[in-house]
Amino acid sequence: MSFLPNTNRSGLSDKELADQYRDSGDMAVLGELYGRYMELVYGVCLKYFKEPEAAKDAVMQVFEELVSKLRKHTVDNFRPWLHQVARNYCLMQLRTPKNLKTVEFNGELMQNEETVHLNAVLEKEENYKRLEGCLDLLTGDQQRAIRLFYLDNKCYNEIVEETGIAWNQVRSFIQNGRRNLKNCMEKKEQEAETN
Numbered sequence: 001m002s003f004l005p006n007t008n009r010s011g012l013s014d015k016e017l018a019d020q021y022r023d024s025g026d027m028a029v030l031g032e033l034y035g036r037y038m039e040l041v042y043g044v045c046l047k048y049f050k051e052p053e054a055a056k057d058a059v060m061q062v063f064e065e066l067v068s069k070l071r072k073h074t075v076d077n078f079r080p081w082l083h084q085v086a087r088n089y090c091l092m093q094l095r096t097p098k099n100l101k102t103v104e105f106n107g108e109l110m111q112n113e114e115t116v117h118l119n120a121v122l123e124k125e126e127n128y129k130r131l132e133g134c135l136d137l138l139t140g141d142q143q144r145a146i147r148l149f150y151l152d153n154k155c156y157n158e159i160v161e162e163t164g165i166a167w168n169q170v171r172s173f174i175q176n177g178r179r180n181l182k183n184c185m186e187k188k189e190q191e192a193e194t195n
Contacts, residue, residue: 014033015075015078017029022071025071027067033078034066037078038059040082040086041086042055044083044090045062045086045089048087048090048093048094065089066082069085126192130189131181131185134188137180138180138181141165144163144173145163145173145174149174
């Protein structure tokens, strides 16, 4: 598909054209700037919509979005910015309710809700036991910081006030404690699977 010849009639850079359009609102300036990248926008839209006509319509819709967006924003790197605008437009269109597809399902194929619920409860209980065991293996400061942060929902500053430990040290205890917990939980899960 070919839109407009990719020419640089004015000799201005993308940034200069974007700034000129933002200041003047001159549609000819915007047209020249957008004309340089219509093929790019079409390619992005075709990738998402998979239909040439839908992609062509989207190219025009993206242009209409630029009319207002470029008046509000200062754009230093127009090409990547435009690529993101086009991508976001396509994703938003695909997420609209009219584009969401629903599928009927056969209730007989589903697992019994009571069994699934019971299995989930038992699995959670096992995870809590593993977590408690792993928490007990952490160093005192890591264990305390993890409990305050995750179980008591305290922020770093509250933990600093309560413990007297420096902010950076609290952050370190939480990060290291979380990593040690993760490793311990994975190890215990592997042990449970092999037994």
